[in-house]
Amino acid sequence: xxVNTIRNALFENRFWKxxxxxxxxxSKWLRDKIFGLGLINLSLxxxxxxxxxxxxFYYVPxxxxxxxxxxxxxxxxxxxxxxxxxxxxxxxxxxxxVFLHMSRVFYMAEYREPRxxxxxxxxxxxxxxxxxxxxxxxxxxxxxxxxxxTIMSNVMASVPVIGEKLKFVxxxxxxxxxxALTRAYDIHVKVMPLIMGFLIAVHVIRGRTDDLLASPQMRxxxxxxxxxxxxxxxxxxxxxxxxxxxxxxxxFGAPLEEEANPSVTPVPAKAPWFFLGLQELLSWGTxxxxxxxxxxxxxxxxxxxxxxxxxxxxxxxWFHPSRRLQNILFTALxxxxxxxxxxxxxxxxxxxxxxxxxxxxxLH
Amino acid sequence: MAACLFTRRNFLSRVGWLAxxxxxxxxTAASGRYLFPxxxxxxxxxxxxxxxxxxxxxxxxxxxxxxxxxRQQNLIRVVSGVCTHIGCTVRWSEERNRFExxxxxxxxxxxxxxxxxxxxxxxxxxxxxxxADGRLIVDEHKIVxxxxxLTV
Numbered sequence: 001x002x003v004n005t006i007r008n009a010l011f012e013n014r015f016w017k018x019x020x021x022x023x024x025x026x027s028k029w030l031r032d033k034i035f036g037l038g039l040i041n042l043s044l045x046x047x048x049x050x051x052x053x054x055x056x057f058y059y060v061p062x063x064x065x066x067x068x069x070x071x072x073x074x075x076x077x078x079x080x081x082x083x084x085x086x087x088x089x090x091x092x093x094x095x096x097x098v099f100l101h102m103s104r105v106f107y108m109a110e111y112r113e114p115r116x117x118x119x120x121x122x123x124x125x126x127x128x129x130x131x132x133x134x135x136x137x138x139x140x141x142x143x144x145x146x147x148x149x150t151i152m153s154n155v156m157a158s159v160p161v162i163g164e165k166l167k168f169v170x171x172x173x174x175x176x177x178x179x180a181l182t183r184a185y186d187i188h189v190k191v192m193p194l195i196m197g198f199l200i201a202v203h204v205i206r207g208r209t210d211d212l213l214a215s216p217q218m219r220x221x222x223x224x225x226x227x228x229x230x231x232x233x234x235x236x237x238x239x240x241x242x243x244x245x246x247x248x249x250x251x252f253g254a255p256l257e258e259e260a261n262p263s264v265t266p267v268p269a270k271a272p273w274f275f276l277g278l279q280e281l282l283s284w285g286t287x288x289x290x291x292x293x294x295x296x297x298x299x300x301x302x303x304x305x306x307x308x309x310x311x312x313x314x315x316x317x318w319f320h321p322s323r324r325l326q327n328i329l330f331t332a333l334x335x336x337x338x339x340x341x342x343x344x345x346x347x348x349x350x351x352x353x354x355x356x357x358x359x360x361x362x363l364h
Numbered sequence: 365m366a367a368c369l370f371t372r373r374n375f376l377s378r379v380g381w382l383a384x385x386x387x388x389x390x391x392t393a394a395s396g397r398y399l400f401p402x403x404x405x406x407x408x409x410x411x412x413x414x415x416x417x418x419x420x421x422x423x424x425x426x427x428x429x430x431x432x433x434x435r436q437q438n439l440i441r442v443v444s445g446v447c448t449h450i451g452c453t454v455r456w457s458e459e460r461n462r463f464e465x466x467x468x469x470x471x472x473x474x475x476x477x478x479x480x481x482x483x484x485x486x487x488x489x490x491x492x493x494x495x496a497d498g499r500l501i502v503d504e505h506k507i508v509x510x511x512x513x514l515t516v
Contacts, residue, residue, distance in 0.1 A: 147452070151467065154451040165400075173404045263427030265453040267466040282450065283468040283482055290482075351469040 030318050032108070037101035038207075039234060043241040044094040045200060049193060051087040059139065061185035063178050066141040067259040074256065085249035091133050093245065095274050098126050106305075106330050109315045109323055114213045116306035118206045121199055123302055128196045130274060135188035137272045138181065146260035147269040149176055149184075151279060155291040176262075267350045267361075276344030277337055283352050298333065409504040416440055416500055416516040423456045431490065431502060432456060432463075434474075439513040442490045442502050443476050449483035463487060475510045 058077060059069050073080030102122060105111055111119035134152060138145045153176065157167040172179025257266070271279040281290040301308075314320025319327055349355035350362065370378070413426055413433065419440070424433045430445040430453055445463075447454050452467035462479065463472040470481030477486045491506030492514045500514075 150451045154449075169399050172399075172401055173406055175406060177406060179401065179404075263430055263453065265455075265466050269452050269467045279468075350466055351464060352467060353469060 027318075032317050034104060034108070035100075036237060037097055037104055038204075039237055040097045040241060041094060041101055042200065042204075043238045044090045044097065044245075045196065046238070047090045047242060047245055048087060048094065049197075051083045051090070052189065052193070054083050055087055056189060061139065061181050063141060063181055063260075066139060066181065070140045070142070070256060074253075081253065082246070082249050085252065085254045086245050087136075088254035089248050089252070090245050091136060092274075094129055095133055098129050102126060103330075103334065107318050107327060109311070109320065109326075111306040112309075112311070112315055113306075115207075115210045118203060118210055119306045120303055121203050121206070123299075125196060125199050125203060127299075128192055128199070132188060132192040132196070133274060134272060135184040135192065138184040139188065140256060141181065141260045143257040143260055143264075143266050144255065144270075144272075146176060146262065147266060148272045148275075149180065151269065151271045151282075152275065153180075155278065155282065158288055158291055160288065160292070268348060268352055270344065270348075273341065273345055277340030280340040280344035280348070283348075298337075410501065412495055412499045412501055414500065415498045416494065416514075423458075425456065429502070433500070436513075438516055440492060440500070440516055441510070441513045442492045442500075444488045444490065444504070446487075447483060448478075448485040448487060449481070454487070 055073070058072065058080070060066065070084070073084045105119065105122070134148075138149045153167050153171055156170060157163045159166055168174065170180075170183065171177075172183050270276060278291060278295060281294060284290060309326060311323065311326070313322040346357045347354055349359075355361060407429075411429065413429065413431075416435070419433045419435045421435050421437070424435070425431075425445060426433060432443045432445050434441045434443065443463075445453050447465040447467065447470055449465065449468055449470050452465050454463040454465045454470075454472065456462075457464050461474055463476070465471070465481065465483065468482050470483035471479045472483070472487050473479050475486075476489060478484070488507045489510055489512070491503045491508050493501045493503075494514070494516065495501050
């Protein structure tokens with residue numbers, strides 16, 4: 001995030017170089033690059049807010065009108081399709097880049113003291129990103145939205161003891177209808193942006209203070225022209241991201257299917273792609289294990305990583321040799337998670353049977 | 365004068381904190397409860413469908429209600445068309461004689477019992493009766509065993 005760039009711009013001798021000395025780097029080029037992934041996420045968040053506000057000038061969360069508004073974006077509102085596409089693509093990009101940001105921090109072991117709590121905030125932000133994307137997914141009220149939400153609400157219902165109540169309160173009723181749309185809309189346009197805006201501010205400020213705590217020698221030379229240089233660099237990056245997102249939105253349209261129809265389940269009905277791994281996991285057994293136990297164990301572990309792993313060496317460089325075990329475990333976990341999504345997305349056809357991507361599906 | 369348990373300052377302070385926490389706690393609880401609606405404007409669980417003679421022998425899907433009406437000569441049964449795994453609409457496969465869920469590949473035999481796939485519970489059979497106007501009444505709150513059919 002901004003902090004990383006500040007760090008780059010201000011300190012020619014990066015503070016962890018001394019710790020790195022003597023260790024053969026995995027790659028000279030990679031060694032301590034951080035790619036400004038946080039800043040990319042912040043930029044995407046800003047783009048999401050602005051395009052989201054624009055979309056809200058037309059959108060109405062009524063089950064009988066919502067779909068028509070989306071159609072209007074495609075055909076009747078000037079540049080409506082572009083802004084809708086930008087909103088959709090930045091959301092998807094943000095899921096990917098939050099994930100990359102998190103992976104970067106893990107591989108460089110930067111979640112350690114004093115940054116443990118910021119790692120946890122980062123994880124909450126990741127979850128918020130997913131919730132925001134999921135609630136946004138319902139708003140077009142098309143088949144994808146309706147059935148994606150059906151799958152997700154029944155996953156909630158499979159939570160032991162409180163499951164049915166949880167589903168009831170999330171949907172505002174027993175089935176997906178007006179109340180569910182109203183609630184998803186409220187969470188999407190107000191609750192999530194508020195929480196995320198606040199947490200991002202804390203995340204950035206803490207990141208900076210944690211840097212200073214971790215290496216007091218950073219203090220000092222932040223005066224002079226450096227500040228405006230940073231602003232220029234960050235702004236340039238932001239515009240680059242904006243250009244890429246706009247370009248993608250002009251070239252590629254966001255998906256939209258027929259209007260939601262409860263009596264026709266599309267074959268196969270798939271969850272939003274970022275939850276397809278969960279759906280794939282669900283197809284292996286009861287929702288209790290696939291949807292609750294496994295994901296929550298992973299989540300809990302992710303939250304507690306900085307409090308469990310108390311190593312001292314290898315912070316600030318990629319793939320430090322002393323962290324081979326941690327890196328292998330993390331890579332395995334990530335590979336499984338991505339693998340499940342890929343299987344769900346490309347290798348599953350009618351009846352959730354296995355199909356090669358080039359294999360035609362039988363017609364019913 | 366009896367020994368005072370509280371000084372006035374002390375007492376007022378406690379009352380103040382109590383009021384503050386009481387209000388805060390009450391509002392928190394209230395907003396939690398607020399999220400659970402008491403009145404639902406959803407289609408009723410007990411509803412009328414067409415009269416029995418309009419359903420041919422075999423399995424008929426009533427798409428608006430996501431149920432299957434099954435007629436075997438003069439017996440009528442109604443089964444839910446909602447997969448018990450994750451809520452997709454199942455479809456009846458005539459050639460294989462089973463209900464198939466398109467989402468995760470759960471199969472249910474003609475009695476509604478699970479034969480394959482991740483679904484844990486059988487498809488529920490709903491209570492069905494005939495209204496005064498001759499149409500069928502289906503009650504989704506009334507789950508009946510398979511053998512209990514309506515004779516028409």
